[in-house]
Amino acid sequence: MSVLVLLAHLWRRHGLALVWLATANGLFEWAITRVVPDPSQTGFVRQILQMAPAPVRVFVNQEIFANLTTQGFLGFGYVHPFLLLLLAVWAVRVAADALAGEVGRGTIDLIGSRPVARASQVTAAAIALLAGLTLIAGGAWVGTAVGLRSRPLEGVTAVDLAPVAAMALLLFAVFAAIALLVSAAKRESGAAVSWCAAIVAGSYVVDYLARVWSTIGFLRPLSLFRYYEPQRILREGGIATMDVAVLATVGVVALVTAFAVFARRDL
Amino acid sequence: MPPSAPAITADGLAKRFGDVRALEDLSLRVERGEVFGFLGPNGAGKTTTIRVLLGLLAPSAGRATVLGHAVRLGGAAWRGEIGYLPGEVAFWTHLTGRQTLDFLARLSQRKPMDRDALLERLGLGTEVLARPVRTYSDGMRQKLGLVQALQCRPALALLDEPTKGLDPLVQQAFYGIVAELRERGATVFVSSHVLSEVQRLCDRVAMLRAGRLVFAGDVEQVRRTQRRRVSATFKTPVDAQALAHFGALVEAGEREVTLLVTQEELPALVARLGMLPLADLVVEPPSLEEAFLEYYR
Numbered sequence: 001m002s003v004l005v006l007l008a009h010l011w012r013r014h015g016l017a018l019v020w021l022a023t024a025n026g027l028f029e030w031a032i033t034r035v036v037p038d039p040s041q042t043g044f045v046r047q048i049l050q051m052a053p054a055p056v057r058v059f060v061n062q063e064i065f066a067n068l069t070t071q072g073f074l075g076f077g078y079v080h081p082f083l084l085l086l087l088a089v090w091a092v093r094v095a096a097d098a099l100a101g102e103v104g105r106g107t108i109d110l111i112g113s114r115p116v117a118r119a120s121q122v123t124a125a126a127i128a129l130l131a132g133l134t135l136i137a138g139g140a141w142v143g144t145a146v147g148l149r150s151r152p153l154e155g156v157t158a159v160d161l162a163p164v165a166a167m168a169l170l171l172f173a174v175f176a177a178i179a180l181l182v183s184a185a186k187r188e189s190g191a192a193v194s195w196c197a198a199i200v201a202g203s204y205v206v207d208y209l210a211r212v213w214s215t216i217g218f219l220r221p222l223s224l225f226r227y228y229e230p231q232r233i234l235r236e237g238g239i240a241t242m243d244v245a246v247l248a249t250v251g252v253v254a255l256v257t258a259f260a261v262f263a264r265r266d267l
Numbered sequence: 268m269p270p271s272a273p274a275i276t277a278d279g280l281a282k283r284f285g286d287v288r289a290l291e292d293l294s295l296r297v298e299r300g301e302v303f304g305f306l307g308p309n310g311a312g313k314t315t316t317i318r319v320l321l322g323l324l325a326p327s328a329g330r331a332t333v334l335g336h337a338v339r340l341g342g343a344a345w346r347g348e349i350g351y352l353p354g355e356v357a358f359w360t361h362l363t364g365r366q367t368l369d370f371l372a373r374l375s376q377r378k379p380m381d382r383d384a385l386l387e388r389l390g391l392g393t394e395v396l397a398r399p400v401r402t403y404s405d406g407m408r409q410k411l412g413l414v415q416a417l418q419c420r421p422a423l424a425l426l427d428e429p430t431k432g433l434d435p436l437v438q439q440a441f442y443g444i445v446a447e448l449r450e451r452g453a454t455v456f457v458s459s460h461v462l463s464e465v466q467r468l469c470d471r472v473a474m475l476r477a478g479r480l481v482f483a484g485d486v487e488q489v490r491r492t493q494r495r496r497v498s499a500t501f502k503t504p505v506d507a508q509a510l511a512h513f514g515a516l517v518e519a520g521e522r523e524v525t526l527l528v529t530q531e532e533l534p535a536l537v538a539r540l541g542m543l544p545l546a547d548l549v550v551e552p553p554s555l556e557e558a559f560l561e562y563y564r
Contacts, residue, residue, distance in 0.1 A: 005373045013361065106357030110415065113321045113351035113425075114374040117343040264340065267323040 002116045006124035014094055018132050021086045022139030029140045032077035033147025036070060038154065070153050071160065074144065075231035078164045083140055084204070087172040090132045092196040095179030098125035099262060101189035108267050118263050122180065126255060129176040133169050141165035156234075163239050164230040171228040174247050175200055177254035184262035224250065272335030274299045274423050274454035275320060279329035282315050282478075289315040291478045293329070297456060297471075302449050304469035304486070305458040311475040313458040314354045317425050321351060334423055347376055350421030354428045354458070356412035360401035364391065364411050367400060368418060377419035385414045388440045405432040413441065417448070424448060427458045442468060494527035496551040497536060502544040510539065522546075 077083065099121065102108040111121065144165075145158035179196040186192040203223045210220035220226045227243040275297040282290040290312045297303045307313050318324045320333050322340050331338040336345035358367055372379040386396070389410040395403075403411065409432040417424060430438045445468050448455050459465050465472055466486055473483040482489065494514060500523050507519035513536040514528035528536050533550070540548060 001376065002374055005370065009359075009370055012366075013359070105359075106353065106355055107359055109318075109323065109351070109353040109357070110371055111374060112323045113346060113349060113353075114371065115343045115345070115347040115376055116374055120343075264325075266325060267318075 002114075002120045003124045003127070006111075006116070006121060007128060010094065010098060010124060010128040013097070014090075014128070014132070017093070018090065018135060021090055021132075022135045025083055025086050025136050026139040026143035026146075028080070028082055029077050029143030030147040031143075032074065032080075033144060033151055033153075036073040036077075036153065038070060069235075071156050071234040072231050074153075074156060074161060075164060075234045077144070078140070078161070078168055078230040079228075083168070087133060087136055087168060088175065088197075088200045090136055091129060091172050091176035092179050092193055092200070094129050094132060095125060095176055095183045096186075096189045096192035096196060097183075098128070099180065099183040100186040100192040101183075103186075103267055104188040104190070112267050119259055122184065122259050122262050125180055125183075126177070126258075129180065130173055133172050133176060137165045137169040137172070140168070160234060160237075164233050167228050167230065167233065167239060167243070170244065170247050170251075171224060174224055174251035174254065175203075177251045177258065181254045181258040181261065184258045185265065272299075272332070273297060274301065275303075275331070275333055275456065277316070277320070277329065277331045280316070280319060280326050280331055281328040282312075282319055282324060283327045289478050290319070290326075293475075293478075293480050295473050295480065295483055297454060299454055300449065300452045301471060302445060302455045302457065302469045304465035304472035305456060305475070306460065306462070306465055306472055307458075307475035308460060310477075312478040313475055314427055315478075316475070317351070317427055317456070317458060320425065321346070321349070348422040350416035350419065350424045352412045352416040352424075352426045352429055354431075356408060358400040358408065358411065361399060363399055364396035364403070364407075367411065368396070368415055371415045372419055375419045379418035381420050382414060382418040385417055385444065388444060389413060389437055390440075406434065406437070409433055410437065413444075417444065420451075421453065423454045423456065425456045425458075429457060429459070430461060430464060438464075491530055494529050495533060496525065497528050497533070498523070498525045498547075498549040498551075499540055499543075499545060500547040502546045505543055510536070513539065 102111060102121075112118075141158070141161055141164075144161045148156070148158050175196075178199060179192070182195045182199075183189075183192040186195070204225055206219055207223035207225035210217050210223065210226075224247065227240075227246050229243075233239055273296050275295070277293050277295050280290060280293040281288070293312075293316060305313050305316070315324065319326050320331055320338055322338055325340045326338075334345055334348055362370065368379065368382060372382070386392075391407065391410050391414065395407060400408065400411065409429075413426075413429060416426065430441055433441060442464075445455055445457075455468075457465065457468060469486055471484060472486050472489060474481045496517070497514070498518075499510075502522075504521035505524070507516065507524045510516070510524055510526060513532050514526040516524070516526055518525040526536070537548075
């Protein structure tokens with residue numbers, strides 16, 4: 001009962017932002033389908049690159065060659081910082097506001113003095129986060145689907161992109177669980193936002209640097225972005241079970257810890 | 268609530284924040300239907316006590332019950348019968364007053380049966396309730412805080428500085444509301460540093476100083492145990508030191524003497540003064556303020 005009341009409260013606070021984020025992601029992915037080169041164009045680019053001198057071909061590594069396809073370009077739309085940023089905004093904003101924000105504002109006294117279990121507050125926040133991320137990631141996929149319907153591309157359908165959107169949802173659900181844990185432990189929304197933003201950005205930077213700089217390549221598994229590779233999913237036609245397992249494990253551990261921390265802390 | 272259970276009990280309650288001892292060995296009992304005043308200067312531990320009783324803070328030691336239920340961190344069910352006004356009441360600024368009251372009533376899982384009457388008595392009109400809370404003055408927020416605390420007819424009202432920011436007319440309305448709560452059998456726990464308010468509202472009072480309970484008893488008992496201020500004026504000069512053994516000499520002139528005297532010493536002093544060339548005698552009853560200051564000196 002109180003979970004539903006709290007969910008309605010969160011919707012009133014963040015609903016408009018959610019509509020904007022989902023719409024923006026949908027439009028972005030739709031736009032990607034308008035500019036993505038068709039198979040004949042990607043083949044031309046590959047031929048040009050293959051004629052390049054050997055040092056240039058080494059510099060442009062095998063992974064980039066492999067992604068010079070229509071699917072690869074569509075997958076690029078799902079690793080683009082714009083989409084990642086909008087998903088991160090929702091995960092961090094709602095998680096930080098739902099717990100640390102209430103504590104920081106002092107409004108936690110009004111909720112906490114009523115017959116509302118602390119677990120209900122974390123549950124409501126977790127549901128809101130997951131529902132919002134589903135809408136934002138779903139919005140992106142709908143954008144792709146609408147775009148491919150108006151501009152069909154040979155060898156790729158919207159269904160191929162569904163696992164990619166699902167993995168984007170899973171990745172940011174894990175970040176949301178981590179953000180909820182940070183929020184459960186903090187006293188101010190601002191501090192929670194700073195920590196969460198640092199975790200997401202740090203993870204992204206570690207993954208990027210570890211890919212381009214072999215010396216620190218061993219660090220890559222420490223980044224959650226390592227387990228989210230849309231272009232590989234499109235190339236190989238499926239999600240790697242290990243990626244799902246790692247992300248799900250981290251997410252569940254973070255969420256359970258968030259429940260435990262919030263239940264035991266002073267408000 | 269079990270019919271014989273006190274509204275509140277605390278037994279050796281303590282709360283530390285790191286090295287800071289906010290509350291030390293607090294034991295008290297508040298009976299059902301009582302209006303109980305909780306007095307103390309800022310930082311004495313009043314708000315900490317209330318937040319421990321609500322399960323918002325975990326006590327470092329001791330235990331407490333509220334409405335017969337053992338208080339534990341985050342415990343939920345029994346809080347449906349509680350109305351709480353925080354000392355620094357904060358709201359969601361994007362909500363209107365009415366949305367705020369609706370949301371909090373739904374969380375209380377009780378009907379807001381007294382809302383309309385409270386709104387009328389505290390002067391919060393429909394037009395005000397339709398506005399976002401961010402446009403409210405401090406006084407309006409305090410009124411909204413009172414309404415949200417009392418709208419669902421709580422069995423126990425925990426009110427932390429309830430008249431802060433209210434104008435005198437609204438304060439009078441609030442006193443009337445507390446009187447009605449008392450008649451209805453509700454327990455009211457009022458934390459305040461406004462002594463006249465506690466004197467007027469409460470049956471019993473507890474005083475906190477630096478986290479420790481320094482007094483708990485009837486308001487009348489506080490007054491009785493405090494020294495009266497006795498000012499005597501004489502027709503001819505007298506030896507003031509000859510009166511000093513009756514109490515504490517505050518002022519001593521040739522013809523005027525002022526003493527602080529306990530109730531027990533008063534008859535003897537008056538008898539002694541009757542033997543002197545007395546021109547005038549004023550005995551001032553102790554105010555709670557004086558009692559308060561004496562405890563905190």
